[in-house]
Amino acid sequence: MTPQDRDLLYGVLKEQSGLVLTGDKDYLLESRLMPIARRHGLASVGELVAKMRLPGSTGVKSEVVEAMTTNESFFFRDKLPFLNFTETMMPEILKTRAATKRLRIWCSAASTGQEPYSLAICLKEMSERLAGWKIEILGTDISPEVLEKAKTGLYSQFEVQRGLPINMLVDYFTQVGDMWQIDSAIRAMVNYREFNLLDGFSALGKFDIVFCRNVLIYFDQPTKSQVLDRIAAQMDPQSYLVLGAAETIIGLSDKYKSVSGKRGLYEIASAGPAVGASNIDRPVFAARPAMSGAA
Ligand SMILES: C[S@@+](CC[C@H](N)C(=O)[O-])C[C@H]1O[C@@H](n2cnc3c(N)ncnc32)[C@H](O)[C@@H]1O
Structure with a gap:
């Protein structure tokens, strides 16, 4: 070379x-x-x-x-984000969205599906409190290959051993040959879509919770800032952003504030409706060919 x-x-x-x-x-x-x-x-x-x-x-x-691209993922990765999801974010969401009973979650680098399925399992476990709620989990990734695997919900013994509590394996998976398949009811809770974080977000709509974990680490500082600011533009006040253990907003975006005592958890900084609005549809990145185009 x-x-x-x-x-x-x-x-x-x-x-x-x-x-x-x-x-x-x-x-x-x-x-x-x-x-x-x-x-x-x-x-x-x-x-x-x-x-x-x-x-x-x-x-x-x-x-x-x-x-x-590095596609490594596992169920309940780092544990804390999922604890924060059930113990901090969801109780707040249940209060602040009580009138609409709508919740949209975006896993913006979903890889092979373990992250969105971990959230779906958390929601299933609290389903009594979610009666009448309309909940959408969108899992996106630049890689069509990982999304295909995510959609099948099929994982090896090694993959289910990484992070997944045994009771959840028993409750939500079925053995298929030497693989484990997550139940269709959990699979049905997640929609997958090929999507590049460098592209415009506005067509995705607004989200209440965004998981953007272990992808910003691969970008340079200006790209991290632009992605973070554009995610903020897709979030209303009292919405949450969750980053990976090695990622931060510090020095990159002023659109968020840390949730006190909750490492890796952020909420929109201003209660005003115009948070990040000026960035909506801002053509930050030059037009690029679609990822899945044929040669
Ligand atoms: C290390 S995985 C993280 C998976 C999961 N969020 C987690 O923390 O376990 C990073 C994922 O980001 C995806 N990715 C990389 N660049 C991307 C981009 N520009 N837009 C969308 N996804 C991207 C990769 O395909 C990969 O699946």
Whole structure:
């Protein structure tokens, strides 16, 4: 791989997904991209990059972006966000949305579905208090491949052993061969949609709770700020943002304030209706080809 090849790969990744690679990541590029090169009958990552330079290479670029994203997820990851969900956010939401009985939750980097399904299980466990409520969980991700897996709700023994309490495995999963499938009632609580966080959010509508966990870490500072501000524009007052354990709003967005004593939990800073409104539909990022376009 030449320095020019590396520059092209870094540029495509940044432009199409926000992923910023720095320093010498050749080992990572080689290990993740060689399988794609082989699939296309090419002998090296250099040849793959040459193909990416050709007109009509949208599909192969999408494959490259998909291969370079980190999709790791597990049920009830870090525990605290889900404790905060049931013990802090939901009691408040039950009060503040009592008149409309509507709740919209967005898992904005849903990966293979463990995060939205963990929330769906939490909601199922409190279903007595949610009678008459209309609740939507939207799980989005840039990668169509992970969303396909999320939709099937099929997980290996290893995946269900990571974070999922045994009683929940018994209550909400069925063994299918050597895999475990989450019950259709839980699957039906989540809608999945391919969506890039660099794209405009306004068509998604407003949300009461946004989980944006373990994705901002891959972006540079300006991209983190823009994504955070644009998420705020999709939230009404008394709505919550949940970030990953290694992520923060500090120094990135003034649209939120920390919820006292609740690490990684934020709410919209101003009670005014115009929070982030000026950002709605702001064309922050240049138009890019759709991720799933064919080559
Ligand atoms: C490490 S996983 C996080 C999954 C889950 N939120 C969690 O914390 O367990 C990061 C996910 O972000 C997705 N992703 C990366 N860049 C993205 C972008 N620009 N738009 C939407 N999703 C993106 C990846 O495809 C991947 O599934």
